[in-house]
Amino acid sequence: xxxxxxxxxxxxxxxxxxxxxYRIPPYYRIPERDAxxxxxxxxxxxxxxxxxxxxxxxxxxSDVRISxxxxxxxxxxEHRVQALNDSETFGFGVRVLVRGAWGFAASRDLxxxxxxxxxxxxxxxxxxxxxxxxxxxxxAPVTPTANGTWRxxxxxxxxxxxxxxxxxxxxxxxxAALNVKGAKFVTSAMFFLREEKTLATSDGTYVxxxxxxxxxxxxxxxxxxxxxxxxxxxxNDIAPRGLGYEHVRDSKLxxxxxxxxxxxxxxxxxxxVEVGRYDLVLHPTHLWLTVHESIAHxxxxxxxxxxxxxxxxxxxxSPPEKMLGKFRYGPDIMxxxxxxxxxxxLSACGWDDEGVVPETFLIIKKGIVNxxxxxxxxxxxxxxWYKKQGKGTHSHGCSYSQSWEDxxxxxxxxxxxxxxxxxxxxxxxxxxxxxxxxxxxDGSFSIDQQRYNAQFGGQLFYxxxxxxxxxxxxxxxxxxxTPDFWNSMDMIGGxxxxxxxxxxxxxxxxxxxxxxxxxxxxxxxxxNINVINTGRKA
Amino acid sequence: MSSRPHRLLSPEMAPxxxxxxxxxxxxxFARVAKLSKADTIEMQxxxxxxxxxxxxxxxxxxxGSVTDMQLAVQSSYGAKHAVVVTNDLTDDSLARxxxxxxxxxxxxPDDPEAMxxxxxxxxxxxNAYFDSTAQLTPADRAKAAxxxxxxxxxxxDLLAAGFIITGESSVALGNTKGLFAYHRATSANYQLTxxxxxxxGSGWAAADHPDWTQLDFRNVSDRAIDKAKMSRNPVAIEPGxxxxxxEPQAVGDIVQLLGNYSDARSTDExxxxxxxxxxxxxxxxxIVDDRVTIIADPQDPxxxxxxxxxxxxxxxxxLFIENGVLKQLFYxxxxxxxQGKVATGQPASIKMMGGTTSLDDMIKSTPRxxxxxxxxxxxxxxxxxxxxxxxxxxxxxxIENGKLTKAVRNxxxxxxxxxxxxxxxxxxxxxxxxxxxxxGDIVMPSIKVKDFNFTSLSEAV
Numbered sequence: 001x002x003x004x005x006x007x008x009x010x011x012x013x014x015x016x017x018x019x020x021x022y023r024i025p026p027y028y029r030i031p032e033r034d035a036x037x038x039x040x041x042x043x044x045x046x047x048x049x050x051x052x053x054x055x056x057x058x059x060x061x062s063d064v065r066i067s068x069x070x071x072x073x074x075x076x077x078e079h080r081v082q083a084l085n086d087s088e089t090f091g092f093g094v095r096v097l098v099r100g101a102w103g104f105a106a107s108r109d110l111x112x113x114x115x116x117x118x119x120x121x122x123x124x125x126x127x128x129x130x131x132x133x134x135x136x137x138x139x140a141p142v143t144p145t146a147n148g149t150w151r152x153x154x155x156x157x158x159x160x161x162x163x164x165x166x167x168x169x170x171x172x173x174x175x176a177a178l179n180v181k182g183a184k185f186v187t188s189a190m191f192f193l194r195e196e197k198t199l200a201t202s203d204g205t206y207v208x209x210x211x212x213x214x215x216x217x218x219x220x221x222x223x224x225x226x227x228x229x230x231x232x233x234x235x236n237d238i239a240p241r242g243l244g245y246e247h248v249r250d251s252k253l254x255x256x257x258x259x260x261x262x263x264x265x266x267x268x269x270x271x272x273v274e275v276g277r278y279d280l281v282l283h284p285t286h287l288w289l290t291v292h293e294s295i296a297h298x299x300x301x302x303x304x305x306x307x308x309x310x311x312x313x314x315x316x317x318s319p320p321e322k323m324l325g326k327f328r329y330g331p332d333i334m335x336x337x338x339x340x341x342x343x344x345x346l347s348a349c350g351w352d353d354e355g356v357v358p359e360t361f362l363i364i365k366k367g368i369v370n371x372x373x374x375x376x377x378x379x380x381x382x383x384x385w386y387k388k389q390g391k392g393t394h395s396h397g398c399s400y401s402q403s404w405e406d407x408x409x410x411x412x413x414x415x416x417x418x419x420x421x422x423x424x425x426x427x428x429x430x431x432x433x434x435x436x437x438x439x440x441x442d443g444s445f446s447i448d449q450q451r452y453n454a455q456f457g458g459q460l461f462y463x464x465x466x467x468x469x470x471x472x473x474x475x476x477x478x479x480x481x482t483p484d485f486w487n488s489m490d491m492i493g494g495x496x497x498x499x500x501x502x503x504x505x506x507x508x509x510x511x512x513x514x515x516x517x518x519x520x521x522x523x524x525x526x527x528n529i530n531v532i533n534t535g536r537k538a
Numbered sequence: 539m540s541s542r543p544h545r546l547l548s549p550e551m552a553p554x555x556x557x558x559x560x561x562x563x564x565x566x567f568a569r570v571a572k573l574s575k576a577d578t579i580e581m582q583x584x585x586x587x588x589x590x591x592x593x594x595x596x597x598x599x600x601x602g603s604v605t606d607m608q609l610a611v612q613s614s615y616g617a618k619h620a621v622v623v624t625n626d627l628t629d630d631s632l633a634r635x636x637x638x639x640x641x642x643x644x645x646x647p648d649d650p651e652a653m654x655x656x657x658x659x660x661x662x663x664x665n666a667y668f669d670s671t672a673q674l675t676p677a678d679r680a681k682a683a684x685x686x687x688x689x690x691x692x693x694x695d696l697l698a699a700g701f702i703i704t705g706e707s708s709v710a711l712g713n714t715k716g717l718f719a720y721h722r723a724t725s726a727n728y729q730l731t732x733x734x735x736x737x738x739g740s741g742w743a744a745a746d747h748p749d750w751t752q753l754d755f756r757n758v759s760d761r762a763i764d765k766a767k768m769s770r771n772p773v774a775i776e777p778g779x780x781x782x783x784x785e786p787q788a789v790g791d792i793v794q795l796l797g798n799y800s801d802a803r804s805t806d807e808x809x810x811x812x813x814x815x816x817x818x819x820x821x822x823x824x825i826v827d828d829r830v831t832i833i834a835d836p837q838d839p840x841x842x843x844x845x846x847x848x849x850x851x852x853x854x855x856x857l858f859i860e861n862g863v864l865k866q867l868f869y870x871x872x873x874x875x876x877q878g879k880v881a882t883g884q885p886a887s888i889k890m891m892g893g894t895t896s897l898d899d900m901i902k903s904t905p906r907x908x909x910x911x912x913x914x915x916x917x918x919x920x921x922x923x924x925x926x927x928x929x930x931x932x933x934x935x936x937i938e939n940g941k942l943t944k945a946v947r948n949x950x951x952x953x954x955x956x957x958x959x960x961x962x963x964x965x966x967x968x969x970x971x972x973x974x975x976x977x978g979d980i981v982m983p984s985i986k987v988k989d990f991n992f993t994s995l996s997e998a999v
Contacts, residue, residue: 087623107604129676129680309699311729444917449914449929453929453994532993
């Protein structure tokens, strides 16, 4: 997704011309700060000061988030460490509602006076907006949590692992890849986040949470001896996760590097695909991104209601009154779940960024649209539907902000394709397919602003004939119309074939924010899909 | 946290007092440098203050403001180096950052590509800071939003969604070898999408300038509204190769992609579209139509971009493509040294020189073609040819016999800037864009090209 204007301001004219990214020098880890942990009473005092100031200035609702994000990115290419980027950002943001209008302000200065100034600034922002408001915001009720703590259970905090160990692992993995004949270039990297955040709301919530994220990855490039072709393989059978350093160790980069390098070399001599219609067997390492783009995004309620029209877009799953309980998204075997509880998932949390305990809910039930992703502001928009279902109207807990300096808004939870009842595997589905293409790993992806028309590439493509893989293909992408595509799904894997993919960098909102999200899914077959050849020469 | 140590920064630099001045940045660098025991220390201080206003479905939605400041410190011992970065700028934190970066630098492996810090540089002056923008209030932005909200509301069948963001920022670089670079800029950006309430039409317009007073809000609102009305009830036409007139915004999204592949090192390694089969690169070869010239120039009055790159290397006017010939690839300091070339730095702006044909004249000259307002969701399909896919959005029209005759359904394309700029027919005047998908300071013309490759239809509005 595009960079936001603010990112430019921050980076001050970062690389236009798209010439590589803005050059931030390599960072090693930052020193441990001596400051108290976020559950220290001093932070509660500061938070309360902001809430009091907002109330005195006229806010009927306010919340304050204090957060400290530590990020680490270590990158190596061939036999050299390129970057050890370790950065920290610490600050707070105050969100207020003044007679139904939102205001937000944020600052890096955690002082009592600044708490008051920023709260008043947020109120001033809300007042300016209120002057041109037509429909005041109404929040769905929430049960406050007076004192809560939650922490992603990790075996190994990535920031406690010595840099030397991480560097050695990446260089070893690179060396293993370069041992494969024809593999010319390799990059490897690991990314980590530890976020500690405190949320206090004027309706009585005070919670402290610790979030971890980890992603190891590699990219191997093979170049033809006569410079006529080059092909790369990304390690995206290893997904980013809401885990600690154990995820890196479990990913076995050194052991897998040889395979990725071999695949990259093999791709140079793979057959270029013939255009046409094929049955596609999509591996979960590929399908998660199709789920993300063609199901998770269009079922965001703000998009469906036009609130993202100016950037991320709207949705074909709209208006809700014509969709809920009516629109057939796919076959009966299709069940799509929203949740923030799956172990190791990127969206997992104890409370969302407005103090709601997230719930697990079915977005698509037996192929029919059943619900949308919501926040406290949005849930009342579906009041009629929840009443019809005999349910209360409350948020599903999908409020999220990427950091202290950004306002929280609706972001997707983990959105997953649930396994089928029949226990069958990727291999079983291939064996049942007469003529098709099997795709592993996510590649190029593009979808329109209402999520109808999409085009997806992949990492590895295999031709299926008579239930068997007969060879590798390249230059493959498929084009689809979302409801047609999902309605063509006729086989899905069982529980044992479930895999959770995901991404750190899902963009939405203005200023644009990144959300980290996981998508579980099972291998599935789609009938008669349009495949194009991307190896155009002129 | 309530008893903070005294600040290195002067009292007038409290967070609500705007961005860092050159004097304050230099004073901070001098104090941090005094704490250093390493061979060299390099510092970067960024500060920013931004405010934004958002509206959608004819309502004000989320809006806010942010103040932040961040310091990065790199200590080096020979070829070993390490960086610590923080946004906590208290004395204690800075001392800790310096000592920790030193400790870590000693532990770091030797970096075979490490370059010595730059000495003092000379930069061209660029004034991209305007008080008119820096002094803005939320009320100013709300008032600007009314230019879209009022007509959309009163029309009864239009829905406006827009975003206004303004701010000021500074970046300063310094080291103990005499380098000091400072640039400050303001920014004002307005983007607006107007949709018809029946969901069949959508129009987009935008404007961007460092100087708020240069933004014509009424004009942007009028353009988006007109496009929304014109784009109602689009008809489907067959995908395929079309003569296409791309407005500057759409040109920017595609042409800017060239920059992603213009790194000399990747080419020397055999993995870029500028590799010659058999080895070597295409510098000096004609790669696109001879009317195409693409430059980077911080001082261009339409660009006004930062005159140095992230290393502190001075950026002056550079020619990337001149009259269709690839003039240069970009060299980092390390790769330039290794290859015996001059380091180019990394340009922070791009301008494709325009022509004189108006959009109206392009339309009049077209028996059958498609007019494209903007593009969306561009993603790489094949790095060997810069083949990208993406879609048209918010105003796509059929041209028949020199006239816009009807709105058409959006298309997915699979196209490359290299292919497209070889099929050039006409060039319009260049304008400053309000943000491509990749962003940055971008100036582009409208163009007319033949054989643009639309590969499928989208029902999306």
